[in-house]
Amino acid sequence: MTILGRxxxxxxxxxxxVVAAVAGCGGSNTAESAGGKTLTLAAAADATSxxxxxxxxxxxxxxxxxxxxxxxxxxxxxxxxxxLATAWTYTDPERRNLRMTLRxxxxxxxxxxxxxxxxxxxLERTAAANGPSSFAVAAVAGITVAGxxxxxxxxxxxxxxxxxxxxxVAGMMLSPKAFGDANAQPVGTGPYILDAGHTTRxxxxxxxxNPRRPDRTAYPFDKIVIKAIPDTNARTTALLTGQADAGLGxxxxxxxxxxxxxxxxxxxxxxxxxWLVDREGKVAPxxxxxxVRRAINHAIDGPGILKAIMAGVGSPTTQMFAAGSPAYDPxxxxxxxxxxxxxxxxxxxxxxxxxxxxxxxSENAFVPALYPVLAEQLNQVGIKxxxxxxxxxxxxxxxxxxxxxxxMYVWGTSQNWIDAxxxxxxxxxxxxxxxxxxxxxxxxxxxAKSPDEAQxxxxxxxxxxxxxxxxxxxxxxxxxxxxxxxxxxxSNRPGQTFMALTDYRPAG
Amino acid sequence: xxGFIARRSSSAVxxxxxxxxxxxxxxxxxPDPGQGILGVSxxxxxxxxxxxxxxxxxxxxxRWLDWLGAAVRGDLGTSWTTGLRxxxxxxxxxxxxxxxxxxxxxxCAVLGIALGLIAAIRRGAVDxxxxxxxxxxxxxxxxxxxxxLVTVFAVRLEVLPATGYVPLAESPVDWARSLVLPVAxxxxxxxxxxxxxxxxAVAEVLERDYIRTLRSRxxxxxxxxxxxxxxxxxxxxxxxxxxxxxxxxxxxxxxEQIFALPGLGSLAIGATSQSDVPTVQGVVLVSVCVVVTxxxxxxxxxGALDPKVGMR
Numbered sequence: 167m168t169i170l171g172r173x174x175x176x177x178x179x180x181x182x183x184v185v186a187a188v189a190g191c192g193g194s195n196t197a198e199s200a201g202g203k204t205l206t207l208a209a210a211a212d213a214t215s216x217x218x219x220x221x222x223x224x225x226x227x228x229x230x231x232x233x234x235x236x237x238x239x240x241x242x243x244x245x246x247x248x249x250l251a252t253a254w255t256y257t258d259p260e261r262r263n264l265r266m267t268l269r270x271x272x273x274x275x276x277x278x279x280x281x282x283x284x285x286x287x288x289l290e291r292t293a294a295a296n297g298p299s300s301f302a303v304a305a306v307a308g309i310t311v312a313g314x315x316x317x318x319x320x321x322x323x324x325x326x327x328x329x330x331x332x333x334x335v336a337g338m339m340l341s342p343k344a345f346g347d348a349n350a351q352p353v354g355t356g357p358y359i360l361d362a363g364h365t366t367r368x369x370x371x372x373x374x375x376n377p378r379r380p381d382r383t384a385y386p387f388d389k390i391v392i393k394a395i396p397d398t399n400a401r402t403t404a405l406l407t408g409q410a411d412a413g414l415g416x417x418x419x420x421x422x423x424x425x426x427x428x429x430x431x432x433x434x435x436x437x438x439x440x441w442l443v444d445r446e447g448k449v450a451p452x453x454x455x456x457x458v459r460r461a462i463n464h465a466i467d468g469p470g471i472l473k474a475i476m477a478g479v480g481s482p483t484t485q486m487f488a489a490g491s492p493a494y495d496p497x498x499x500x501x502x503x504x505x506x507x508x509x510x511x512x513x514x515x516x517x518x519x520x521x522x523x524x525x526x527x528s529e530n531a532f533v534p535a536l537y538p539v540l541a542e543q544l545n546q547v548g549i550k551x552x553x554x555x556x557x558x559x560x561x562x563x564x565x566x567x568x569x570x571x572x573x574m575y576v577w578g579t580s581q582n583w584i585d586a587x588x589x590x591x592x593x594x595x596x597x598x599x600x601x602x603x604x605x606x607x608x609x610x611x612x613x614a615k616s617p618d619e620a621q622x623x624x625x626x627x628x629x630x631x632x633x634x635x636x637x638x639x640x641x642x643x644x645x646x647x648x649x650x651x652x653x654x655x656x657s658n659r660p661g662q663t664f665m666a667l668t669d670y671r672p673a674g
Numbered sequence: 675x676x677g678f679i680a681r682r683s684s685s686a687v688x689x690x691x692x693x694x695x696x697x698x699x700x701x702x703x704x705p706d707p708g709q710g711i712l713g714v715s716x717x718x719x720x721x722x723x724x725x726x727x728x729x730x731x732x733x734x735x736x737r738w739l740d741w742l743g744a745a746v747r748g749d750l751g752t753s754w755t756t757g758l759r760x761x762x763x764x765x766x767x768x769x770x771x772x773x774x775x776x777x778x779x780x781x782c783a784v785l786g787i788a789l790g791l792i793a794a795i796r797r798g799a800v801d802x803x804x805x806x807x808x809x810x811x812x813x814x815x816x817x818x819x820x821x822x823l824v825t826v827f828a829v830r831l832e833v834l835p836a837t838g839y840v841p842l843a844e845s846p847v848d849w850a851r852s853l854v855l856p857v858a859x860x861x862x863x864x865x866x867x868x869x870x871x872x873x874x875a876v877a878e879v880l881e882r883d884y885i886r887t888l889r890s891r892x893x894x895x896x897x898x899x900x901x902x903x904x905x906x907x908x909x910x911x912x913x914x915x916x917x918x919x920x921x922x923x924x925x926x927x928x929x930e931q932i933f934a935l936p937g938l939g940s941l942a943i944g945a946t947s948q949s950d951v952p953t954v955q956g957v958v959l960v961s962v963c964v965v966v967t968x969x970x971x972x973x974x975x976x977g978a979l980d981p982k983v984g985m986r
Contacts, residue, residue, distance in 0.1 A: 404934065406829055563707075
């Protein structure tokens with residue numbers, strides 16, 4: 167959890183990478199202040215913009231959730247529930263026309279009524295803003311106001327993550343009167359409003375109750391304070407000394423946290439693993455052979471590395487999709503046990519009995535301690551690794567430019583389509599060599615057109631194919647470690663990776 | 675002296691131009707910041723649009739000239755990531771960094787000069803203890819001292835806040851409390867440097883012939899010390915104080931991280947890691963201005979104390 171590493175992850179986070187983010191914002195302070203209970207959260211990164219059209223998901227989400235309601239809500243199990251939209255349906259079998267019915271009688275904190283026209287204005291504004299959440303509405307071709315509370319979206323291509331993304335920043339509704347300077351004066355329909363007098367950008371953000379939205383049941387806190395503390399040690403100390411009620415702590419200090427009377431909650435986070443992106447062998451011809459990619463999977467001791475370098479805070483895996491999600495298949499985690507002999511055999515079958523040289527990038531942000539171990543383990547099966555150091559600032563740009571045939575990366579969302587599309591689609595920059603596997607392309611197209619209940623088996627087929635083809639060599643899914651004060655209760659469920667503001671309540 | 679200030683100012687302008695250009699061109703070596711801003715889910719079209727929006731499709735020299743033209747008019751631009759005006763961001767962060775560095779410098783100067791004086795006058799055991807303290811202060815890493823202080827005073831004894839900053843206007847007491855641990859962390863090494871420098875300078879002056887003459891003419895020891903010795907021994911100490919302040923501006927980067935102080939250092943780290951060129955440029959510009967001003971002030975003070983230092 168290097169400062170820049172976490173921050174980088176956050177900066178790059180797609181909507182689904184909310185784990186770190188929302189966890190970083192969690193907490194509640196039962197200290198009775200003037201008006202009632204205050205919830206003080208320690209966040210792992212500063213907010214980007216408070217304007218949803220320019221604001222990022224990930225760590226940015228925590229700062230926006232108090233202010234804005236979204237069109238949908240993302241449930242703890244990653245399914246999508248009603249938000250400002252109460253119902254929706256695709257009106258064609260191709261799933262390219264979405265009709266949404268909106269909640270009636272909602273007003274923004276400035277008194278402006280919320281209706282279908284406002285939705286149209288917001289979505290068009292988000293698309294035009296070219297901000298961190300604009301990707302989510304890239305598939306939207308046109309928006310029609312079909313009635314005061316009915317809006318219809320025409321899509322260029324079916325988008326199975328659209329409704330999920332509408333539960334995050336892309337679906338947050340801003341009052342049209344605030345379009346001019348929402349970053350400084352944000353106006354939403356959310357349970358809280360920004361207390362600008364007690365907010366210092368880059369340091370702390372204070373939210374007080376929205377008088378138009380007296381929802382004390384779902385939001386028991388009268389005040390929310392979010393402190394931006396990017397440094398993991400400083401954040402952990404703030405949590406240990408009660409300066410904040412909840413936030414991501416340093417895994418190494420779990421015992422100290424328990425000793426100080428804090429609750430330690432572990433949530434599955436992101437997958438650390440090697441992306442074997444040069445699957446057509448353009449830079450490293452050897453990687454074209456699936457046997458070589460499988461050999462790499464067998465050569466790396468994921469569970470051992472997890473134990474040695476990450477103190478075992480996580481679980482070993484050989485698949486990129488999140489445990490508990492529709493695409494996940496526990497059987498696949500047994501696909502590539504650590505087996506150097508088998509790796510050597512596979513390399514020999516591929517005509518590489520004498521091994522080969524592989525140029526990989528190394529960095530200081532995510533997992534610096536991992537590189538020597540990785541080189542050693544690959545060397546044992548005959549793959550000689552040569553590292554090219556890459557500066558933290560340039561990580562993703564360098565990695566996704568097609569310069570390296572493979573790289574170690576930390577990635578993970580809990581929404582299958584976001585992962586599938588980013589990791590596997592030949593159209594995405596995150597597939598730097600634009601490799602188009604016909605099986606994958608076909609499955610992606612079929613998933614996109616399928617209703618939710620039919621997607622699961624297709625996702626598992628896709629996942630199985632990707633693991634068999636060894637497009638990646640995942641090592642483990644690390645845990646995010648949340649420290650929280652005893653005065654706070656978290657409605658955290660097993661496997662839950664997404665925490666919303668409503669998941670934090672005063673204890674007792 | 676006006677000529678002196680004018681010459682120093684013009685060389686400061688050249689320095690600002692060079693440093694701002696260097697930073698700008700170095701930042702430009704980083705690949706496209708678009709992915710950092712838009713996230714890995716962005717499509718190629720969105721990345722291209724972002725490049726055009728930021729003007730990255732234009733030659734770097736033209737972009738620097740644009741930035742310079744605006745900066746001269748007092749417009750430092752808008753952050754690529756937070757959308758905040760860079761001057762506003764700096765306006766809220768600079769007081770934090772200045773509170774930290776000025777207080778730390780003041781504490782170091784007062785304690786350091788006092789300790790140095792005592793060591794030079796008393797000699798013997800006192801001198802040796804100050805010397806040992808000074809070496810220890812140099813040897814111990816500030817980072818470690820900071821973590822130790824936090825563990826003892828914030829975590830164990832719970833007498834001081836571990837992290838955070840309270841603006842002076844909000845509560846002077848809490849402002850002071852929020853600065854105690856960071857300032858103490860800096861002071862451990864800072865006091866040592868100034869004490870050593872003062873001790874050596876005073877000891878040297880004390881051995882000069884004119885001091886012996888002054889003493890032999892029956893001037894009170896106190897007057898000899900505070901008027902004649904100190905006046906001559908101060909310039910070297912002052913130079914160290916000035917250097918220390920400038921060093922602190924850089925060191926604030928680390929201290930601000932440990933204590934979660936929202937100062938220029940935190941701003942610079944965040945902005946650099948996200949390739950936020952306008953913010954980095956703004957921070958660099960302000961830092962250079964502060965350094966130049968401090969240097970000038972130290973030179974003027976030295977000149978006022980020591981007529982032999984020519985203001986040319």
